Amino acid sequence: MTVVGRARNSQGNGPASQQDMRRRNLSVVLGAVAAHNPLTRPLSRADVAVRVGLTRAAVSSLVDELIGRGALTEAETAPDGRVGRPGRALSVRDQGPAGLGLEIGVTHLAACVVDLRGEPRVWRRVERANAGRPAGEVLAATAELAAAAEAEARGLGLSVEGRVLAVPGVVPNEPAGRVERAPNLGWHTVGVADHWPDPDTAPEPENEANLGALAEYWNAEQAVETFVHVSADAGIGAALVIDGQVFRGARGFAGELGHIPVHPDGIRCACGARGCLEQYAGQAAVLREAGLTPPCPGPAGSVAAGDPAAGDPVALLAERAGAGHAPTLAALDRAGRALGLALASAVELIDPDGLVLGGTYAELAEWLLPSVRAELAERVTVRPWAPAALRPSALGRRGPVLGAAQTTIRRIMADPTLLPVG
Amino acid sequence: MTVVGRARNSQGNGPASQQDMRRRNLSVVLGAVAAHNPLTRPLSRADVAVRVGLTRAAVSSLVDELIGRGALTEAETAPDGRVGRPGRALSVRDQGPAGLGLEIGVTHLAACVVDLRGEPRVWRRVERANAGRPAGEVLAATAELAAAAEAEARGLGLSVEGRVLAVPGVVPNEPAGRVERAPNLGWHTVGVADHWPDPDTAPEPENEANLGALAEYWNAEQAVETFVHVSADAGIGAALVIDGQVFRGARGFAGELGHIPVHPDGIRCACGARGCLEQYAGQAAVLREAGLTPPCPGPAGSVAAGDPAAGDPVALLAERAGAGHAPTLAALDRAGRALGLALASAVELIDPDGLVLGGTYAELAEWLLPSVRAELAERVTVRPWAPAALRPSALGRRGPVLGAAQTTIRRIMADPTLLPVG
Numbered sequence: 040m041t042v043v044g045r046a047r048n049s050q051g052n053g054p055a056s057q058q059d060m061r062r063r064n065l066s067v068v069l070g071a072v073a074a075h076n077p078l079t080r081p082l083s084r085a086d087v088a089v090r091v092g093l094t095r096a097a098v099s100s101l102v103d104e105l106i107g108r109g110a111l112t113e114a115e116t117a118p119d120g121r122v123g124r125p126g127r128a129l130s131v132r133d134q135g136p137a138g139l140g141l142e143i144g145v146t147h148l149a150a151c152v153v154d155l156r157g158e159p160r161v162w163r164r165v166e167r168a169n170a171g172r173p174a175g176e177v178l179a180a181t182a183e184l185a186a187a188a189e190a191e192a193r194g195l196g197l198s199v200e201g202r203v204l205a206v207p208g209v210v211p212n213e214p215a216g217r218v219e220r221a222p223n224l225g226w227h228t229v230g231v232a233d234h235w236p237d238p239d240t241a242p243e244p245e246n247e248a249n250l251g252a253l254a255e256y257w258n259a260e261q262a263v264e265t266f267v268h269v270s271a272d273a274g275i276g277a278a279l280v281i282d283g284q285v286f287r288g289a290r291g292f293a294g295e296l297g298h299i300p301v302h303p304d305g306i307r308c309a310c311g312a313r314g315c316l317e318q319y320a321g322q323a324a325v326l327r328e329a330g331l332t333p334p335c336p337g338p339a340g341s342v343a344a345g346d347p348a349a350g351d352p353v354a355l356l357a358e359r360a361g362a363g364h365a366p367t368l369a370a371l372d373r374a375g376r377a378l379g380l381a382l383a384s385a386v387e388l389i390d391p392d393g394l395v396l397g398g399t400y401a402e403l404a405e406w407l408l409p410s411v412r413a414e415l416a417e418r419v420t421v422r423p424w425a426p427a428a429l430r431p432s433a434l435g436r437r438g439p440v441l442g443a444a445q446t447t448i449r450r451i452m453a454d455p456t457l458l459p460v461g
Numbered sequence: 462m463t464v465v466g467r468a469r470n471s472q473g474n475g476p477a478s479q480q481d482m483r484r485r486n487l488s489v490v491l492g493a494v495a496a497h498n499p500l501t502r503p504l505s506r507a508d509v510a511v512r513v514g515l516t517r518a519a520v521s522s523l524v525d526e527l528i529g530r531g532a533l534t535e536a537e538t539a540p541d542g543r544v545g546r547p548g549r550a551l552s553v554r555d556q557g558p559a560g561l562g563l564e565i566g567v568t569h570l571a572a573c574v575v576d577l578r579g580e581p582r583v584w585r586r587v588e589r590a591n592a593g594r595p596a597g598e599v600l601a602a603t604a605e606l607a608a609a610a611e612a613e614a615r616g617l618g619l620s621v622e623g624r625v626l627a628v629p630g631v632v633p634n635e636p637a638g639r640v641e642r643a644p645n646l647g648w649h650t651v652g653v654a655d656h657w658p659d660p661d662t663a664p665e666p667e668n669e670a671n672l673g674a675l676a677e678y679w680n681a682e683q684a685v686e687t688f689v690h691v692s693a694d695a696g697i698g699a700a701l702v703i704d705g706q707v708f709r710g711a712r713g714f715a716g717e718l719g720h721i722p723v724h725p726d727g728i729r730c731a732c733g734a735r736g737c738l739e740q741y742a743g744q745a746a747v748l749r750e751a752g753l754t755p756p757c758p759g760p761a762g763s764v765a766a767g768d769p770a771a772g773d774p775v776a777l778l779a780e781r782a783g784a785g786h787a788p789t790l791a792a793l794d795r796a797g798r799a800l801g802l803a804l805a806s807a808v809e810l811i812d813p814d815g816l817v818l819g820g821t822y823a824e825l826a827e828w829l830l831p832s833v834r835a836e837l838a839e840r841v842t843v844r845p846w847a848p849a850a851l852r853p854s855a856l857g858r859r860g861p862v863l864g865a866a867q868t869t870i871r872r873i874m875a876d877p878t879l880l881p882v883g
Contacts, residue, residue: 091476209844299809311839390712
């Protein structure tokens, strides 16, 4: 059964309680141990007390509880020749609690299991054409992949405590567990648990752009706290990360960058409006403008990511652009200009510290960045804007499934009482 | 001396303490008393204990502290013929702690004092042309107005605990107390305290759009939690309210709606870019398009708000539109279309529950709303969007100065320990 579900808000507006305090301090202690690099030197309970500003007695009680819940482990340190009694070293466990991330893409399924340190331990990816197929069938295939990934994780001593599924669609805030609309899959109002073999292990769906953005934030070398993450695949999505949290909007629809009007009287979009960004910078639009028509993937998984010969359209664009193919270069320049226009609106409205080009855009960044930067430089003039604030994602297409897996770990770190007492 | 300064973050990432708990519970109790309508029936300590879910002993201790800090008062209730001992009724004081709001507009200065219940008790407004005049001179005049408003408040038994100044410009998150840029005043990098006669009473500057939005949120009959508030005066600003808080952006520049590119190859803007919203929906653009040229206000305050004969440009537009003047109607329609385009981008990105037309737009709403609604209906198609989610502000031009005054009160409500012990 899934222990770690959607965020429990332990703050709220009610009075503060001793339990709230305990929960927060468990989180503070677990965070302090996680932030320590175990390769530098052992971390003792006394060290933790100094770092977090609680008494040694309080920290010891919190550490005992975290060990009991399977989050921490405490080992005898090897004698190192120094004077004094042998120490004991705390670390976050690399066995036990884990998070499963799943992803349904237009042409693939993916799974990832991370341990409590956030480290990926299991990666699986299956190329598979999912567009236009019944949601139940796609979810059944995803459940098979999930079961295989969990079995592999069990073999590593990991126990999955929460499951999150990245989907290229809109997941409203309410009701939970439902994909409202995933146009590139052809889904409308799909309840994930309704199609999952065992409802107890049904994953919680989340928009892939949001998860990609969180992965970027959680795994970046130097994270900025407030940024816009563009997540292109077949469509264009974006996520707003504000102070390290995804802002989902009043109903969960925030970040629909693909339907920003960049040319108000321009090309008619499938959504009914004119001049949406997706008509200039979406994958289909760029391929069309470049005069390229990759073979349609068959239903049995004939497209492999990163292989232009096997019909991966992004790899094809990168290959042609790299070879100096003029129509492809012009198409990417036009896409970059349109993307720059839409991002200028985002910068004016949101004032982010950074803009990240993620998903498939990360693989095309070499050709997109110059025109996006040029457009931003022309448009964003009433506030300081550094060209370096726009950068490609280091995670690219792997972001969403990694973010899905790490979501469970982040919830546990914020509230270790989500873990059962051992 | 100003007791209530910029937000103290009592949450942070450190461990939770007993003091944090006490502070939060003081706030919860004060909030419960403030939420009670004293006209219905007296509110006792026991009633509060039931409402907030704390023990009667805990509530009594918290109430004693709130009385000591001058936030609450407890009166003997008049005998009402019921059996039992006479009760005692708690209420938020209408004397004592107060907040001063100030505003510098392009053609006026304003001041407002609110009591701890949030009720305005002093209103002052002076018509005065401020554009292009030295910041020091404008701030000296503002300080005079502030002193007069505080003197009037003292006569009512009110004691100003915090001062906030609404300015039509960008106020960065850091450093505090500085207006970075107020183009319609001609200000660049103005430190308010540097020009204030007594630095101890220097107000904290804040963007007027942000304060107008907060006023809307705090005073609305039925507030939505997440909305975009457009605040037009000489320029066009906007504020994003997210879960009841203004989102200021990474540096304090969020909400620059006036520079959203609505026609990428359109009219050149003063900012250097092309096709900014302000070139289509700004006051100067609408007047130009309508063929109207109101007399320029002289330096000695010749323009009175709401008086078209005295040169108030918004009143002039409303008068002409009301009289069916075709060029004015066409100019407002064009402005509404452009505003609708920019707001469509905001809706796609932010997914707000509502859009509010504030500032001078509130007075022109009758003529703007139809074209803004039409544009939104055409553009926002991938999410549900109700026409009624767009509405004019009830506060209009009074919003920012009211929000400035209430800011201090909201801070006290969130942390009553900001008040000195009596």
